[in-house]
Amino acid sequence: MSEQPKTGQLTFVAPRRAKPRRHLADLTMAERRAAVAELGEKPFRADQLSRHYFTRLTGSPEQMTDLPAALRERLVEQLMPPLLTPVREVTCDGGMTRKTLWKLFDGSLVESVLMRYPDRVTMCVSSQAGCGMNCPFCATGQAGLTRNMSTAEIVEQVVAGARALARGEVPGGPGRVTNVVFMGMGEPMANYKAVIGAVRRLVDPAPEGLGISARGITVSTVGLVPAIGKLADEGLPVTLAVSLHAPDDELRDTLVPINTRWKVAEVLDAAWNYAAKTKRRVSIEYALIRDVNDQEWRADLLGRLLKGKLVHVNLIPLNPTPGSKWTASRPEDERAFVRRLESHGIAVTVRDTRGREIDGACGQLAAAPRP
Ligand code: SAH
Numbered sequence: 001m002s003e004q005p006k007t008g009q010l011t012f013v014a015p016r017r018a019k020p021r022r023h024l025a026d027l028t029m030a031e032r033r034a035a036v037a038e039l040g041e042k043p044f045r046a047d048q049l050s051r052h053y054f055t056r057l058t059g060s061p062e063q064m065t066d067l068p069a070a071l072r073e074r075l076v077e078q079l080m081p082p083l084l085t086p087v088r089e090v091t092c093d094g095g096m097t098r099k100t101l102w103k104l105f106d107g108s109l110v111e112s113v114l115m116r117y118p119d120r121v122t123m124c125v126s127s128q129a130g131c132g133m134n135c136p137f138c139a140t141g142q143a144g145l146t147r148n149m150s151t152a153e154i155v156e157q158v159v160a161g162a163r164a165l166a167r168g169e170v171p172g173g174p175g176r177v178t179n180v181v182f183m184g185m186g187e188p189m190a191n192y193k194a195v196i197g198a199v200r201r202l203v204d205p206a207p208e209g210l211g212i213s214a215r216g217i218t219v220s221t222v223g224l225v226p227a228i229g230k231l232a233d234e235g236l237p238v239t240l241a242v243s244l245h246a247p248d249d250e251l252r253d254t255l256v257p258i259n260t261r262w263k264v265a266e267v268l269d270a271a272w273n274y275a276a277k278t279k280r281r282v283s284i285e286y287a288l289i290r291d292v293n294d295q296e297w298r299a300d301l302l303g304r305l306l307k308g309k310l311v312h313v314n315l316i317p318l319n320p321t322p323g324s325k326w327t328a329s330r331p332e333d334e335r336a337f338v339r340r341l342e343s344h345g346i347a348v349t350v351r352d353t354r355g356r357e358i359d360g361a362c363g364q365l366a367a368a369p370r371p
Contacts, residue, residue: 020105021081023152024049025201029208032079039078041071049075051207057163084156090358095171099360100160101367104129104153108146109367110185112157113360116170122179125157126365127195128186133222134257137289138363139321140185149186151197158202158210179216185365188219189227195219199236214238220285222258223267232277240274241283241314242267246293247302255293268305275310287316287363288329288337299337303344312347319353319361
């Protein structure tokens with residue numbers, strides 16, 4: 001700012017766009033109609049575009065035959081700019097698990113994972129490029145936060161998965177996305193507005209949105225207490241998952257550093273408030289780390305904290321991450337941990353960690369542009 005260009009001297013500074021471009025998935029139907037009207041077109045064109053994007057899952061002007069040819073290009077350019085470019089795709093489980101590395105407009109990299117099961121398809125999406133929460137056992141946290149993603153950038157990951165399924169590109173025949181988990185890169189509650197926008201777009205009935213059931217959506221958080229409170233008041237019955245990983249503040253302060261701000265008791269209070277308001281069972285995520293948090297006394301302590309609540313514990317065998325000294329619990333310790341929790345009457349499952357061999361499992365998304 002200090003140097004003014006001298007008279008007669010032309011300086012061209014390419015504007016560095018700070019934000020991804022506006023996309024119809026960022027907007028409600030009313031906002032889309034207004035945007036189309038601003039372009040001097042009839043508002044119902046927004047409905048047509050939305051149908052192409054959310055129902056027919058297409059972004060190519062050639063396929064939009066219900067729109068005048070000249071208009072298609074213009075509307076697509078204005079309201080459906082490309083936001084994600086696939087960089088690499090890796091699959092395992094015979095193609096039933098597939099991880100995609102995406103490049104965003106500014107070169108930021110994020111990953112999403114599609115997991116097909118006999119009875120459902122889950123998309124695990126990123127909500128931030130990187131993550132600022134700095135949990136030492138998670139690969140995403142190690143590089144820090146690059147930036148928040150926009151609503152449309154989040155939604156596009158699901159639409160891309162839906163498109164691949166609809167076109168039969170995933171083994172098992174044509175299918176649809178039934179579940180979305182905000183468990184990819186980033187802390188969704190630290191990008192609240194965009195994440196809520198994305199959730200609304202996912203649950204809005206077609207063609208306003210994708211029409212996925214709110215019950216099939218899970219928002220996972222390290223425990224940002226004020227944001228959990230806000231989420232409880234949205235009137236969206238999504239599942240809340242809390243990444244607890246330790247029942248005591250002393251250990252949790254080291255595993256989930258934000259615990260130094262909001263303690264275990266506060267996080268759990270926010271979770272119980274969420275359960276009371278939404279009538280949804282809260283999921284407690286607990287990565288079992290050998291000799292770190294897997295002692296029977298900790299299972300007991302956790303059991304006492306959760307006893308009698310609308311809760312379910314999801315134990316995740318620790319997935320390996322580069323440079324981490326930690327490893328998964330011994331099978332006998334895992335079994336003992338489960339038994340202890342169950343003795344308090346708590347529902348427990350051990351997560352099937354899909355995608356380990358492609359670094360696509362919990363905590364392994366790092367978006368390194370390897371060849
Ligand atoms: N930031 C949010 C969303 C990410 S969800 C959150 O933390 O909840 C990813 C889940 O995988 C979280 O529960 C996270 O704690 C867990 N996780 C991270 N690293 C892991 C690892 N190495 N092994 C197993 N689970 C891990």
